[in-house]
Amino acid sequence: MHIYFTFIMFLLGLVLASFLNALIYRIDNGYKYPDIFIKGSHCxxxxxxxxTYELIPVLSYFIFKGRCPVCKYKIPLYYPISELMLGIGMGSIYYYSLSPILYIVLLFFFSFSYYDRVYRAVPAKLVNTFLGLSMLYFASLTIIQSQIPQNALIVGIGASLFIILISKILKKPFGTGDLLVLLGLSIFIDIKLYIGYIYIFLIISTVYAVSKILLKKSTLKTPIPLLPFMYISLSMLFLLNEYVIEFLERIFYL
Ligand SMILES: [Zn+2]
Incomplete structure (x- = not known):
C-alpha cells in the first residue's frame, strides 16, 4: 500500500510540474486571465x-524525440528533467515520511529553478517569501519544542561564507539569491542532510560544468545558472536520504 501511494505521489509530482511549468510560462509571457488556465498547451x-496524448509529462518528450512534431522546434531538455525531479522529490518525501513542509520547500526550489534558467535571476519577491516562510518555521518550531530546533543553520551560514570566499578567489560572482536560498534551506533540514545536500550539489554541478567544457560547449568563464542544480540536488537528496546519512556517518564518524 505504501509503495502504491508513493507511486501516486510520484505521478502527482510529474503532472503538477508540467502544469506549473506551463503556468509560470504563461504568467511570465503576459497571458491574461482566463487564458492562463483555459488556453490549450501549445508549441x-x-x-x-x-x-491530450501529447501532454503526458516526461513520456511525450521521448515519444517526440524532444522536438515539436510540426516545426521541429527543439524542446528544452529542462522540461522533462524538471518534471521528473518533482515526481521523484514528492514520491521520496512521501516514501520516507519526511516533514510535509518539504513539499513546499521543493515547490519553491522548482520555481527558483525555472526563473534562474530563463533569466539568470530569481524574482526578489519569491526569494523573500521563501525566507519569510523559513523564519516563520524556525520561530514556530522554537515555540512548539521550547528549544532551538536542530537544523543546519550554523552550517548554512558557514557554507555561504565558504562560497563567498571561493567566488572571490575565482573572481566569479555567486548570486545573492543563490546564497539566500541555501541559507533558507538550512532552516528546514537537519545538519547531516544539509551536509549531504551540499555534497550532492557540488558533485552534480561540477560534473555538468566539466562535461560542458570537455564537449567544448562552454569555457570556465561561461556563467551557469545554479538554482536548477540546487533543485535537482534537493530532489536527489530526498531520494537518497538514508544512504546519504549512512555514507556521511561512515566517512565522518558523525
Ligand atoms: Zn512547433
Missing part, C-alpha cells in the same frame, strides 16, 4: 496546439 515556437 512555444509555432503555436501548434498539443493534443
Amino acid at each position: 512555444e515556437k509555432c503555436g501548434k496546439l498539443l493534443k
Whole structure:
C-alpha cells in the first residue's frame, strides 16, 4: 500500500510540474486571465496546439524525440528533467515520511529553478517569501519544542561564507539569491542532510560544468545558472536520504 501511494505521489509530482511549468510560462509571457488556465498547451515556437496524448509529462518528450512534431522546434531538455525531479522529490518525501513542509520547500526550489534558467535571476519577491516562510518555521518550531530546533543553520551560514570566499578567489560572482536560498534551506533540514545536500550539489554541478567544457560547449568563464542544480540536488537528496546519512556517518564518524 505504501509503495502504491508513493507511486501516486510520484505521478502527482510529474503532472503538477508540467502544469506549473506551463503556468509560470504563461504568467511570465503576459497571458491574461482566463487564458492562463483555459488556453490549450501549445508549441512555444509555432503555436501548434498539443493534443491530450501529447501532454503526458516526461513520456511525450521521448515519444517526440524532444522536438515539436510540426516545426521541429527543439524542446528544452529542462522540461522533462524538471518534471521528473518533482515526481521523484514528492514520491521520496512521501516514501520516507519526511516533514510535509518539504513539499513546499521543493515547490519553491522548482520555481527558483525555472526563473534562474530563463533569466539568470530569481524574482526578489519569491526569494523573500521563501525566507519569510523559513523564519516563520524556525520561530514556530522554537515555540512548539521550547528549544532551538536542530537544523543546519550554523552550517548554512558557514557554507555561504565558504562560497563567498571561493567566488572571490575565482573572481566569479555567486548570486545573492543563490546564497539566500541555501541559507533558507538550512532552516528546514537537519545538519547531516544539509551536509549531504551540499555534497550532492557540488558533485552534480561540477560534473555538468566539466562535461560542458570537455564537449567544448562552454569555457570556465561561461556563467551557469545554479538554482536548477540546487533543485535537482534537493530532489536527489530526498531520494537518497538514508544512504546519504549512512555514507556521511561512515566517512565522518558523525
Ligand atoms: Zn512547433
